[in-house]
Amino acid sequence: MKYEDFQVTSLGKGGVVSPLKHNQRVENLVYKFIDDKERILYDASIENFNKCKDTGEVPVSFEKAGPRENIFFEPAKTKVAIVTCGGLCPGLNNVIRSLVNELYYRYGISRILGIKYGYEGLIPKYNHSVVELTPSMVRGIHLTGGTFLGSSRGDQDVEKMVDTLEIMNINVLFCIGGDGTLRGAHAIHEEIKKRNLKISVAGIPKTIDNDIDLIQKSFGFETAFSIANDIIRNAHNEASGAFNGIALIKLMGRDSGFIAASAALSIQEVNFVLIPEITFDLDGQRGFLHVLRKRLEARHHAVVVVAEGAGQEFFKESENNIDASGNILHKDIGVFLKDKISEEFKKTDFPHSIKYIDPSYIIRSAPANANDSKFCSLLAQNAVHAALAGKTDFVVGFWNNLFTLIPIPMAVAKRKKIDVEGELWWNVLEATGQPISMKNS
Numbered sequence: 001m002k003y004e005d006f007q008v009t010s011l012g013k014g015g016v017v018s019p020l021k022h023n024q025r026v027e028n029l030v031y032k033f034i035d036d037k038e039r040i041l042y043d044a045s046i047e048n049f050n051k052c053k054d055t056g057e058v059p060v061s062f063e064k065a066g067p068r069e070n071i072f073f074e075p076a077k078t079k080v081a082i083v084t085c086g087g088l089c090p091g092l093n094n095v096i097r098s099l100v101n102e103l104y105y106r107y108g109i110s111r112i113l114g115i116k117y118g119y120e121g122l123i124p125k126y127n128h129s130v131v132e133l134t135p136s137m138v139r140g141i142h143l144t145g146g147t148f149l150g151s152s153r154g155d156q157d158v159e160k161m162v163d164t165l166e167i168m169n170i171n172v173l174f175c176i177g178g179d180g181t182l183r184g185a186h187a188i189h190e191e192i193k194k195r196n197l198k199i200s201v202a203g204i205p206k207t208i209d210n211d212i213d214l215i216q217k218s219f220g221f222e223t224a225f226s227i228a229n230d231i232i233r234n235a236h237n238e239a240s241g242a243f244n245g246i247a248l249i250k251l252m253g254r255d256s257g258f259i260a261a262s263a264a265l266s267i268q269e270v271n272f273v274l275i276p277e278i279t280f281d282l283d284g285q286r287g288f289l290h291v292l293r294k295r296l297e298a299r300h301h302a303v304v305v306v307a308e309g310a311g312q313e314f315f316k317e318s319e320n321n322i323d324a325s326g327n328i329l330h331k332d333i334g335v336f337l338k339d340k341i342s343e344e345f346k347k348t349d350f351p352h353s354i355k356y357i358d359p360s361y362i363i364r365s366a367p368a369n370a371n372d373s374k375f376c377s378l379l380a381q382n383a384v385h386a387a388l389a390g391k392t393d394f395v396v397g398f399w400n401n402l403f404t405l406i407p408i409p410m411a412v413a414k415r416k417k418i419d420v421e422g423e424l425w426w427n428v429l430e431a432t433g434q435p436i437s438m439k440n441s
Contacts, residue, residue: 001042001410003058008405009189011198011390014070018388019107021069034066034385040404042214062214062404065382065396072390073171073200079111081170082133084147085118085177085184089208090223091368091376093141093148095176098380100133106381107388110134113168118152118177119184122161130168142373145365155184162191165199172200172387178207179412182395186408189393202387203395203408204379208364211256213416214406215397219379221259223372224252227363228263232303235357236269239301242353246292246302246341250334250358253307256417260307261428271295271302272434274333276309277418277425280438282340288438289344296352306333308360334358378403 018033039061041048052059082099084092096114103109114131115121121128131137131149141148165173165188175185182203189201205212210221228251235247251260257275264270272292274280281287295302308330315331338356345352368376375398382403383396395411397404418425429436 001060003060005410006042006060006062006407008063008386008391008407009393011072011200011392014068014072014389016071016074018067018069018071019075020067032066033069034064036063036068038064038066040064040399040402042399044400062397062399062406065386065403065405067385068389071388073388075108075388078107078109078171078388079113079169080109080172080174081113081115081165081168082149082174083115083118083121083176084149084151084206085175085181086151086153086206087178087208088146088151088364089206089220090145090364090366091219091372092146092151092176092206093138093144094368094373094376095204095206095219095380096133096148097138097142098377099174099384100138101135102381102384104135107384113170114149117150119154119156119161119181120152121149122164123156124160124164142376143367145367153180158184158187158191161188162195162197165192166195166197170199172202174202174204174383174387176204176206178205179212179415181206182212182408182412186393186412189408192392200387200390200392202383202392203411204383205395205397205411208259209253209256210258211254211415211417212395212411213414214399214411215395215416216399216401217375219372219376220368221262221372222375223366223369224363225259225262225266226369227366228259228359229266231357231359232263232267232269232305235355236267236301236303238355239303242301244296244300244350244352246296246304246352246354248304248306248334248338248341248354248356250306250308250332250356250360252360252363254309254330255415257307257310258418260305260310261418261424264305264428265431268431269303270305271432272304273428273432274304274306274310274337275418276307276312277420278310278437279313280311281440282314284440286435286438286440289341291435291438292341293345293350296350304337306337308333311336 042060112133116128120126239245239247311333397406
């Protein structure tokens with residue numbers, strides 16, 4: 001990574017005094033406006049500081065998010081569109097509501113359109129309706145889960161989507177979604193640039209798995225593992241209430257195990273956490289089934305949390321299908337493990353009782369908790385500040401507990417994964433007591 005990789009594209013110099021400026025008086029300043037030169041360090045360690053000091057290298061940093069004193073778009077002439085894509089996630093409605101309120105009340109923009117059912121809503125053949133969004137319309141949507149605008153997966157014709165933006169005279173497009181949505185947003189930006197249009201494309205990162213790179217956390221993640229906490233607590237009661245009782249809970253985590261790891265740490269009742277980042281054996285002296293049996297012989301109950309993307313090496317690659325967003329549809333590791341545990345223990349006449357729980361869709365559609373709700377609002381506000389200042393092809397990030405702006409290509413270049421030699425995974429090993437490795441060699 002180089003300093004130059006993190007320069008956010010701008011549509012031009014802001015020549016309009018921000019409406020936020022009019023709300024200030026010299027003796028009672030409301031906002032500290034952000035200058036484009038303000039940056040947030042990627043690596044804030046003293047080692048990196050000394051290295052850059054010695055070599056003269058410019059440290060990698062992110063542009064700081066926040067309100068600009070001068071903006072690019074004139075609010076009275078600005079028309080905005082909002083779209084939500086991909087799977088459901090707690091907080092989607094919070095982001096929509098906060099975008100509308102920030103645009104309407106703080107910047108005086110009243111022409112705000114909601115695009116129905118994801119990127120499909122920008123394709124004429126689907127004939128999805130467009131919603132004119134007002135503060136009164138979105139007043140209570142944050143109290144429910146799901147998305148007020150609807151969602152969809154899958155690639156759409158980029159040229160046709162930009163045709164629609166042109167026809168509708170859209171100046172700013174807010175895209176709320178995960179890596180697939182953000183790749184789509186970047187493709188829209190590229191087509192806009194090709195046509196030499198002045199349309200800002202702003203990304204707000206939505207991934208319940210918390211797996212977007214260069215972003216400390218994404219909205220919905222905290223709500224997800226908080227709800228999982230309650231489910232694991234009840235599952236523990238089920239397991240401990242039976243002789244050699246096993247509770248097997250499958251949680252979200254297609255490529256990264258952050259929800260499984262965080263949920264386990266939050267309740268301290270989990271004995272095994274299986275994640276995509278670490279392979280394990282089923283059989284043999286160090287394999288999972290043998291270690292699980294030793295746990296049951298010692299304590300007569302066990303709680304196992306498995307992320308949906310764990311253990312995919314047990315399935316043939318030819319069995320994998322692709323969803324509409326281009327993601328590999330993983331095989332059900334939860335059902336697979338349940339069957340393997342039952343087969344192994346029945347084969348050796350080892351008495352046991354197993355309960356399998358998959359709460360994924362319940363968690364995805366839940367409303368955001370208080371802290372996630374707050375986080376959604378701040379993401380939305382910072383997205384509005386940046387987009388109206390003329391920033392484009394960016395996603396709002398969060399790093400070192402500060403909000404940042406990141407070029408979309410950098411955010412989607414790779415998935416964020418648990419560092420299995422890092423502090424988080426070490427904490428999980430300490431909390432569960434599971435072996436560092438469940439591989440035989």
